Amino acid sequence: MLLLIDAGNTRIKWAVAEDSAPVGQWIASGAVTHAEMNHLPASWQGFPVTRALVSNVAGQRLRDQLQLMLPAPVDLRWFASLPQLDGLRNAYRNPSQLGCDRFAAALGARALAPGQPLVVATCGTATTIDAVSADGVFIGGMILPGLGLMAAALARNTAQLPQVDAGGRLPPVFADNTDDAILSGCLSAQAGAIERAVRLHDGALCLLSGGAAPHIAPALSVPHRLVDNIVLAGLHAAATTSG
Ligand SMILES: Nc1ncnc2c1ncn2[C@@H]1O[C@H](COP(=O)(O)OP(=O)(O)O)[C@@H](O)[C@H]1O
Ligand SMILES: CC(C)(COP(=O)(O)O)[C@@H](O)C(=O)NCCC(=O)O
Ligand SMILES: [K+]
DSSP states (O other), rough: OOEEEEEEEEEEEEEOTTOOOTTTSSSEEEEGGGGGGGGGGHHTTTOOEEEEEEEEEEEHHHHHHHHHSSSSOOOEEEEOOOOHHHHHHHHSSSGGGSHHHHHHHHHHHHHHHSSOOOOEEEESSEEEEEEEESSSSEEEEEEEEHHHHHHHHHHHHHSSSOOOOSSSSOOOOOOOSSHHHHHHHHHHHHHHHHHHHHHTTOOOOEESSSTTTHHHHHGOSOOOOOOOOHHEEEEEEEEHOOO
């Protein structure tokens, strides 16, 4: 049995899959914030996990904590961005500098929509918007503060702006009150960046994932597909094809 883990800067997402299950077919899955991560071992108890593949962009301390929580004995691999993997070529100037969650997301996108030009938007702590060519080149992309971080930055750095709840509603673009104006601005920034990427990457299918994706999707004026956890899908693809 296979354990897949996507450790982001806010939450740790995980899934358990049978060894030969198709990409994205989990037996169990979940997500916890960093503060809740001591619940993970209990969630994994009862699954005879023999292999684990982990993407971690949340630093060495979290990596050390995770390592101690993994079921033992397990064949543990830390996923890393490579110059090339499973038909995906990484065109980052320094391929290892690319966040391994972005590389995994691109692999996941290719598994879900092979042979198509893609815009992969992963809306988490940060929002990343990446272009992948039809023949499998990870061209590059954008990093911007995520929806929650954008809203929090305004509250933290101004005297008059409140902390708004960055989810759950789509206010008018030209809002008539402060809360809605903040939300409209942050959503427009997120959606605008994604729409710009789609416009500039000819014929691209837009895939949207991450914790804030369901909040951003209604603000988008381009066709798109919501994917539950594209990073885990990519890890699953990598684990299945690379042995
Ligand atoms: N119920 C929620 N719990 C946690 N994050 C949420 C929730 N709803 C929306 N979010 C947004 O999703 C982000 C976390 O998404 P996630 O994809 O797990 O991020 P990361 O991979 O960076 O940890 C938060 O920063 C926040 O903007
Ligand atoms: C951009 C990110 C912070 C996104 O992290 P997340 O929002 O998923 O927690 C992460 O992919 C990262 O640390 N990247 C390294 C720099 C790069 O990709 O160029
Ligand atoms: K992200």
